[in-house]
Amino acid sequence: MIYVVATVRWIPDGQLCPTVPNRSNYIHWIEDLLSSDLIPRISNSSETVRGFDIGTGANCIYPLLGASLLGWSFVGSDVTDVALEWAKRNVESNPHLAGLIEIRNANEAPCSSKSETVAEEAVRENTSEPVDSVVRSIAPIFVGVVKDSESFDFCMCNPPFFESMEEAGLNPKTSCAGTAEEMACPGGEQAFITHIIEDSVSFKNSFRWFTSMVGRKAxxxxxxxxxxxxxxxxxKTTEFVQGQTARWGLAWSFIAPRKNVIRSSTPGKVHHSFMLQGLRRGNGAFQVLKSAETFFCASNLSCKTDSLSFSIDVTLSDEQTQAATLDGDDLPGSVEDDSTKVHSTVTGASFRISVFEQMPGTLLIKGSLLNKSLSGTFTSLFSQLEETLKTEFVSKDR
Structure with a gap:
């Protein structure tokens, strides 16, 4: 069973045709960053998560994915007439999402008072080496594009990876074509992301998280x-692996992290995910969802399955929760010391399993702990679920 929630109807000849799974992985990593509560929300931000896509491209893939999967709103910026025109067409072809996505021309954005302070503030903060001529030649990223008093939960970017189209053509891992503006820039991805970093100093209070994809581990x-x-x-950094393609994610923030989150983040993770690739014929999201439900019910866990959203809410009983606590599981966020922690009453420990269709034959399975307790138990159960589903659904010859 496949639900199509957004469509990219038009990509003109020569423009980059994106592979969806890696883009979706990037979106879900940002979701994990936002839900971690490590960095508090900007005080004047609304309830709706708001993102800024640098170089959205003719396909407008990141805003369409974020809006359709998670209900986020976006500003997508670009510099070429072709990309701007077709990005707007792709947004308009999804009228149920059009109100969440705005496309801006970075070359024609109104001047911002911040544009006069970027270089001065970089020097005042003693941030890095002086901006060289290569970085200066890159088109505007935030200056004049982000409006005064505007705030975002995050920015994201799939930067030009190469210094020239000749270099791109020599790379054996370049899987699809694209324009020079999409694939190359003076100094390559290192110069482009450096420009984002330098701009971010002056916009440190406008974004909760700055992020970018990185094409080279070096x-x-x-x-x-x-x-x-x-x-x-x-x-923060992460790695995105899809088939034989590997990319890396880089995220940073200038907002002071919550002290209690820093203290409690060590014991265990509250978000996990894995990919099911090469599903056997006739198997899809619904079959995997039902198998996951069977797995948890066999462990006497309470399951509430929502077939429309392809998710399962799994809850431990009070007895199971107390047993896990006495066995030494962690209680992130607890201010009690080890001598009193086992006597506390922890109830309602639960987590959510969600199944996302990436492309035919490929699913993303994501787990999120819904409260601050029992991260160790959650991690163990999710690992067992991954092994079970891969054994049942993935072809052995992969």
Whole structure:
């Protein structure tokens, strides 16, 4: 059973044709960053999560995915007439999402008072090496595009990976064509992301998280160093693996993290995910969802399945929760010491399993702990679920 929630109807010849799974993985990683509560929300931000897509492209893939899967609102920016025209067409072809997505021309954005302070503030903060001519030649990213008093929960970017189209053509892992503006820029991805980092210093109070995809692992360490030099309070990285393609995610924030979250984040993760690739013929999201339900029911856990959203809410009984606590599971967020923790009453420990269709034959299985208790038990159960579903649904010859 497949639900199509957004469509990309038009991509003109020569424009980048995106593969959806890696883009979806990026969206879900940002979802994990936002739900972690490590960085508090900006005080004047609305309840709706708001994102800024740098270089949205003719396909407008990230805003369409984020709006359709998660109900987020977006501003997508670009610099070429072709990308702007077709991005608007793809938004308009999804009228149920059109109110959530705005497309902006980065070359024609009104001047912002912040544009006069970018270089000055970078020097004042003693952030990094002086901006060289390569970085200066890159089109505007935030300056003049983000409006005064405007705030976002995050920005995201799939930057031009190469320094030239010749370099792109020599790369054996380049899987699809694209325009020069999409695939190459002076200095490549290192210069482009450096420009984002330098701009972020002046917009530190306008974004909760700054993020970018990175195409080369060799660049990641250098870019992390630049982010730290810029004075970021938190830096996060991740790896996206889809088939034989690997990309990396870089995220940073200048907002002070919550102290209680820092203290409690060590014991265990509250978000997990894995991919089911190469599903056997006749199997899809519905069959996987029902198998997951059977797995948890066999462990005497309470399950509430929603077939419309392809999700299961799993709840431990009070007795199971207390048993896990006495066995030494962690209670992130607890202020009790070890001598009193086992005597506390923890109830309603639950988590959610969601199944997302990525493309024919590929599913993303995601688990999220719905409260602050029993992260160790959740991690163990999710690992067992992954092994069970891969054994049941994935072809052995993969």
């Amino acid at each position: 660049n990641l360490k250098l870019l992390v160093s630049k982010v730290r030099e810029a004075g970021a309070s938190v830096v």
